[in-house]
């Protein structure tokens with residue numbers, strides 16, 4: 001282990017844990033050591049993580065329901081706050097039923113491994129989240145990876161696997177390290193043509209897109225073609241947990257087959273009640289989406305016009321592609337010195353040679369903060385030779 005860790009460190013690929021603390025009253029900031037930093041590395045897209053109404057209901061539920069749920073949902077952990085939340089989720093997504101699970105990672109490994117097994121095939125975008133990849137490995141189904149957003153490649157793989165028993169196409173709606181979107185309309189057509197199931201992970205798009213934050217599938221009007229609609233409460237909802245929405249049959253199947261639901265303790269009631277409040281705010285506070293969208297545009301445009309490579313996205317995730325691992329680390333430390341928290345994302349999270357700074361924006365950031373941050377980024381980019389002057 002020591003030898004391999006030295007190799008990782010030598011290649012600027014070692015990761016380590018650092019303490020970050022919130023700044024109450026300033027949700028767009030974080031504290032590291034004794035320094036307050038503009039937080040451009042959080043997934044709290046709508047700025048809800050400190051919302052007083054969410055904290056209040058969590059507090060009250062903690063008093064009435066206690067700390068832990070004590071057991072799996074199928075034993076005695078299915079406490080009172082789950083049912084109203086799952087009803088509200090189904091109404092929000094306009095689907096028959098929903099299921100709340102502990103987190104997005106478990107939702108993906110649980111759903112995929114419950115739906116397919118040996119003799120089946122999963123078609124998965126090569127940039128899909130690691131939890132999707134792990135779900136496929138766990139399921140023992142064939143893993144047919146298609147090139148990122150390449151529908152011709154997907155079609156050729158669908159042809160190749162025509163005779164498989166079950167076929168599942170799975171994609172992130174917004175890709176977590178690039179901020180670009182999946183071609184969901186084309187995926188919906190292919191799924192029909194080939195008789196496959198379609199699963200969409202809205203971890204980064206739930207709350208962010210749609211009139212009431214339903215996600216990108218609703219925004220594009222293809223929600224009825226999505227068989228397994230998954231999202232998390234850990235990003236734009238500002239809390240923790242995840243949902244799966246779909247048909248009554250799907251949810252009944254998952255309750256019986258999804259091992260992370262069956263063999264793991266239920267979320268504490270305080271979290272479940274907090275999610276319900278966050279769901280109401282996500283639906284009602286459309287201004288948060290508008291502010292986030294305006295800030296994302298402003299920030300991305302100013303990096304692009306400074307000559308940075310920021311990919312094809314249009315979401316609150318703005319990657320600044322640097323290429324070299326060590327350079328990405330130096331960029332991130334230089335930003336920290338001027339008061340900006342940003343993470344250097346390196347392989348294996350992203351393909352080799354595409355190390356980057358991944359900025360993620362929030363409705364908590366003001367136009368002024370983002371303009372100033374972009375100015376710092378431009379100066380450091382010139383100093384480090386990432387862009388030429």
Ligand SMILES: *Cc1c(COP(=O)(O)O)cnc(C)c1O
Nearest residue numbers: 103104105129172176203232234
């Ligand atoms: C963050 C993320 C997950 C995991 O969600 P958690 O609730 O944090 O476990 C799953 N899929 C994607 C695309 C993600 O970005």
